[in-house]
Amino acid sequence: MTLPNFNELEKKFFEKIQGVQTLDETEAIRQEYLGRKGIFSALVDNLKALPPEEKQKTGKDVNTFKTMVLDRINQKKSEFELKALEETLKKDKIDWTLPSYPFMPGKSHPLTQVMGELTDIFQGMGFEIAEGPEIETDENNFGALNIPDGHPARDMHDTFYIHSATDDPGSKLILRTHTSPVQIRVMREQKPPVRIIAPGKVYRHEAVDATHSSVFHQIEGLVVDKNISFADLKGTLEMFTQRFFGKNVQTRFRPSYFPFVEPGVEVDISCTICHQKETHPHCPVCKGKGWLEMLGAGMVHPNVFKAVDYDPEVYTGFAFGIGIERVAMIRYGITDMRLFYENHLDFLSQF
Ligand code: PHE
Numbered sequence: 001m002t003l004p005n006f007n008e009l010e011k012k013f014f015e016k017i018q019g020v021q022t023l024d025e026t027e028a029i030r031q032e033y034l035g036r037k038g039i040f041s042a043l044v045d046n047l048k049a050l051p052p053e054e055k056q057k058t059g060k061d062v063n064t065f066k067t068m069v070l071d072r073i074n075q076k077k078s079e080f081e082l083k084a085l086e087e088t089l090k091k092d093k094i095d096w097t098l099p100s101y102p103f104m105p106g107k108s109h110p111l112t113q114v115m116g117e118l119t120d121i122f123q124g125m126g127f128e129i130a131e132g133p134e135i136e137t138d139e140n141n142f143g144a145l146n147i148p149d150g151h152p153a154r155d156m157h158d159t160f161y162i163h164s165a166t167d168d169p170g171s172k173l174i175l176r177t178h179t180s181p182v183q184i185r186v187m188r189e190q191k192p193p194v195r196i197i198a199p200g201k202v203y204r205h206e207a208v209d210a211t212h213s214s215v216f217h218q219i220e221g222l223v224v225d226k227n228i229s230f231a232d233l234k235g236t237l238e239m240f241t242q243r244f245f246g247k248n249v250q251t252r253f254r255p256s257y258f259p260f261v262e263p264g265v266e267v268d269i270s271c272t273i274c275h276q277k278e279t280h281p282h283c284p285v286c287k288g289k290g291w292l293e294m295l296g297a298g299m300v301h302p303n304v305f306k307a308v309d310y311d312p313e314v315y316t317g318f319a320f321g322i323g324i325e326r327v328a329m330i331r332y333g334i335t336d337m338r339l340f341y342e343n344h345l346d347f348l349s350q351f
Pocket residue numbers: 177178179180258261264296297298319320321322
């Protein structure tokens with residue numbers, strides 16, 4: 001058989017493509033060349049009869065030619081399409097130059113922003129982020145944290161119980177009432193040293209009002225190693241309050257009780273609204289107390305270490321739990337927590 005004459009083929013193709021007047025005509029040429037029974041399938045069929053050395057070279061030429069044909073056809077098609085669009089636009093009565101409706105770029109919710117800032121601060125101090133599920137076992141949320149069944153501390157943590165067939169605290173499921181069960185999960189997974197924070201949602205059976213919500217957010221912290229002392233706890237939390245609220249903020253540690261720490265404290269900061277100045281009896285945020293309660297903390301209780309198989313004679317540690325809504329309210333002087341959840345843009349777009 002004779003080899004295809006590419007010069008001839010190309011010349012013919014160019015004559016055709018230059019002559020087309022419409023999109024349909026271009027499509028017809030595409031069919032003629034690239035369709036199933038088109039010129040190219042014939043060329044490829046003919047290749048089969050060639051001796052191997054020529055087959056390779058001619059095959060390449062066929063491909064080059066094909067790419068060229070395809071490019072040219074596509075180019076023609078775009079030309080026609082553009083022309084059609086221009087004509088529609090000309091006929092159209094729409095004024096494309098009218099300004100559009102104002103468009104507000106989205107941003108993260110203030111609670112998400114605060115959560116991000118807190119995690120940044122602690123990550124800067126070398127903490128890693130840990131996570132746990134919102135549906136927890138009774139055992140992780142209470143038992144392993146030294147809050148056995150019937151313990152009065154459970155009263156404050158009434159929650160939503162999820163139906164389970166057994167009474168075994170390891171499989172009884174609840175919505176977690178604090179992020180502290182993440183402490184248990186982490187310690188059961190890894191050996192000391194531990195230095196983690198665990199941000200997330202928590203749930204309690206609360207009547208919703210200006211300062212309570214049945215869903216809210218906490219960030220848990222846990223440090224365990226040899227020779228961790230209360231001084232480390234104080235230093236860490238003071239560093240945190242200064243980074244978050246500013247250098248002039250004072251911190252106060254008050255004795256308090258949480259079953260999973262000993263000793264336990266609540267940490268207050270000096271009121272960031274009235275700064276404990278003369279006007280403070282009327283301060284809307286601290287109500288004249290001059291101090292704002294901010295978080296719970298303490299040294300990890302030996303019973304907690306026993307529950308996770310850490311030797312309390314070898315290791316010590318501290319833990320803290322910060323309410324995200326609380327710190328956000330303090331920082332921005334917000335007096336009603338419900339504003340965070342109602343999702344009015346007037347409120348949210350201020351942050
Ligand atoms: N989990 C406690 C609460 O939600 C806070 C806390 C965490 C206290 C860690 C001490 C240590 O009330």
